Amino acid sequence: MTDARSWHASTELLEAYVAGDLASAPMASVEAHVGACDRCRGLTTPLADRARLQQNFTEIIDRVGMLRRNPLERWLSRLGVPERVVRVVSVSPADRTPWSFGVLVALLVAAALGGADADGRTMYLLLTVAPLLPLLGVTMSATMRSDPLRELTRSTPMPQLSLIVSRCLVVLVPAAGFSLVLALLVPSWGWEPALWLAPALSLSAGSLALSTWLPIQRVAIALASVWIGGSVIAFIGAPPPHVVTQFVAFRPMGQLALLASAVVAAWVAARRSDSFEMIHAGRIS
Amino acid sequence: MVTVDDDRSDARLLEAIGVEDERALATLYGRHAPWLTLRLTRRCADIEIVDLALQDTFVAVWRRPQAYRGTGEVGAWLWGIAIRRLIDQLRRRPHARYLLTNEPLVVSAEDEVLVGVQHGDLARALDHLSPELLAVVQATILDGLSTREAARVLNIPAGTVKSRMHRARIELRGALT
Numbered sequence: 001m002t003d004a005r006s007w008h009a010s011t012e013l014l015e016a017y018v019a020g021d022l023a024s025a026p027m028a029s030v031e032a033h034v035g036a037c038d039r040c041r042g043l044t045t046p047l048a049d050r051a052r053l054q055q056n057f058t059e060i061i062d063r064v065g066m067l068r069r070n071p072l073e074r075w076l077s078r079l080g081v082p083e084r085v086v087r088v089v090s091v092s093p094a095d096r097t098p099w100s101f102g103v104l105v106a107l108l109v110a111a112a113l114g115g116a117d118a119d120g121r122t123m124y125l126l127l128t129v130a131p132l133l134p135l136l137g138v139t140m141s142a143t144m145r146s147d148p149l150r151e152l153t154r155s156t157p158m159p160q161l162s163l164i165v166s167r168c169l170v171v172l173v174p175a176a177g178f179s180l181v182l183a184l185l186v187p188s189w190g191w192e193p194a195l196w197l198a199p200a201l202s203l204s205a206g207s208l209a210l211s212t213w214l215p216i217q218r219v220a221i222a223l224a225s226v227w228i229g230g231s232v233i234a235f236i237g238a239p240p241p242h243v244v245t246q247f248v249a250f251r252p253m254g255q256l257a258l259l260a261s262a263v264v265a266a267w268v269a270a271r272r273s274d275s276f277e278m279i280h281a282g283r284i285s
Numbered sequence: 286m287v288t289v290d291d292d293r294s295d296a297r298l299l300e301a302i303g304v305e306d307e308r309a310l311a312t313l314y315g316r317h318a319p320w321l322t323l324r325l326t327r328r329c330a331d332i333e334i335v336d337l338a339l340q341d342t343f344v345a346v347w348r349r350p351q352a353y354r355g356t357g358e359v360g361a362w363l364w365g366i367a368i369r370r371l372i373d374q375l376r377r378r379p380h381a382r383y384l385l386t387n388e389p390l391v392v393s394a395e396d397e398v399l400v401g402v403q404h405g406d407l408a409r410a411l412d413h414l415s416p417e418l419l420a421v422v423q424a425t426i427l428d429g430l431s432t433r434e435a436a437r438v439l440n441i442p443a444g445t446v447k448s449r450m451h452r453a454r455i456e457l458r459g460a461l462t
Contacts, residue, residue, distance in 0.1 A: 018323055024419055025408035027327070028427050034320050035360035041320050048319035056322075056336050057314055060343045061307065 009033060009040045018047050120243040123192055127250060128231040130196035132224055135203040139220040165208075195250045198258040203227060205265035212272040295359035302350040314343055317360060321367050328428070329371055334378065338371035345370065361429075368428050372438055410460030418453040421446055 009017075009030055016022050017030045034040045179194040203223050210219040227249075234247035248254040291312040293301070301309035318339060325335045345366050353362050414422065424435035425446070432450075436443040 017327075020327065023412050024423070025411045028411070028423070029408075031324055031327075031427060034324075035364050036358045038316075041316065041360070044320040044323055045315075048322050052332075052336065053318055053322065056318065056339055057311070059336075060310075060314070060340050060347075063340065063344050064307065064310065064347045 007033070008037065009043065011043055014040070014043055014047060124231075124235060124243045124247075127192070127196045127199075127244065128228065131200035131203050131227065134200045135207055135220055135224060138204045138207055139216055192244055192250075195244070195255065198255045198262070199227065199249055201262040202258040202265070205262040205269065209265035209268040209272075212269065296353070296355060299346070299350040299353050299359065302347060310343065310347060313346070313359075317363050318343070320360075321363060324364065325367055325371055328368070329375065334371070334374045338367060338374045341370035341374070342367040365429055368430065369434070372430075372434065375438070410457050413460070414453055414456060418449050418456065421449040422453050425450060 013022075013026070013030060014034075017027060022030065034044060176194070176197055179197065207216060207219050207223055210216075210223075230249065231247055235243065244250050249258060291298075291308065293309070293312070295313065295316070298309040298313045302313070321342065322335060322339055325338055326332070329335055329338075342363065346363070353359060411419070411422070420439055421435060424430045424439060425432065428435075430438065432443050432446050436446045439446070
């Protein structure tokens with residue numbers, strides 16, 4: 001029996017290994033040993049190409065530099081969000097900020113006007129406008145020609161669909177949380193501040209699904225027109241105190257229908273995800 | 286750059302990498318990158334692919350140093366990452382191939398002396414396996430791949446990996462008794 005610690009590879013043996021001159025058994029021996037033995041590992045260092053090692057290390061440091069985490073990333077990854085999604089979502093503040101900001105400002109304005117909004121009109125306007133913001137975000141993500149993330153997505157190839165969806169979720173999830181808090185803080189509103197979520201999901205998912213057939217800008221404009229049109233028609237002649245429930249989309253059945261359509265649309269988009277481009281190395285627009 | 290004058294243990298270095306210590310990464314790289322490069326080169330002849338796999342390995346270590354559970358050799362853990370990153374790189378390039386021991390499988394007496402393998406029987410038994418069986422032994426036992434991963438790199442069904450492994454065991458056992 002050879003004691004694992006008393007056996008060491010010689011330089012000649014390692015050279016033969018590097019040259020590929022060893023048969024499988026000695027090769028396996030060397031491999032099993034070198035990874036675990038400091039001394040023999042040291043012997044391999046001069047056998048490797050120094051310039052190449054240096055070059056690789058430089059590349060690693062470059063990539064690592066892009067990996068430094070901000071608080072949002074730490075938080076997302078602690079929640080168990082997959083690493084590649086964390087990267088893509090968090091390194092795109094440029095398109096995250098406007099929508100989060102838009103949704104939050106709209107909700108804050110509504111909160112501030114809460115007392116004055118006796119006839120429900122402010123809420124109605126808010127509920128009509130808020131779902132359009134994610135739709136706008138989806139369209140922007142999908143059409144962005146110069147992706148600031150190109151450098152990053154190069155190392156994490158990812159279907160464009162997941163990219164768009166991740167970016168939507170990072171806006172929708174906090175906004176949804178905020179809506180719920182608002183609903184709890186202003187009890188007289190009941191669940192009204194959350195009513196925009198179902199149409200938002202439905203419009204975003206719908207635009208993604210339809211964009212597998214038609215250009216997404218056209219799809220988004222069409223869906224937004226239908227939504228605004230429906231809202232305006234429902235608003236005309238609505239009795240002031242119950243404006244919100246005049247639009248079928250804000251009644252329970254309408255909400256359910258919207259959620260169902262969002263699920264179907266998401267399924268369609270996922271099934272047809274091949275029609276979205278893959279973002280990866282070499283696609284320079 | 287690649288310094289090895291830092292005498293912290295590998296496990297300590299991983300802890301330091303956990304708090305974004307680039308120097309610790311440099312030290313770990315200096316210690317392990319050479320042999321990892323050499324060993325990866327024995328699995329894939331394309332230098333570019335090996336380099337990418339090596340980079341991916343250390344970037345992965347930077348991202349999740351806590352994946353090392355503190356048991357076993359850090360070297361073995363690194364190899365586990367490296368071989369999988371290599372396979373990932375190979376999968377993106379259909380023409381590149383996972384290299385198997387393609388040398389004629391003859392053990393010279395000289396080799397045995399060099400290696401000092403006292404289990405000469407085992408060495409001979411291993412070298413007398415058919416290339417198909419040896420490939421499976423290499424991928425699963427030596428490279429530490431799972432049945433499914435081995436099936437993928439060798440381009441054979443998982444069931445075949447299992448049955449070949451079984452046959453290889455029987456042959457090795459037979460040669461040793």
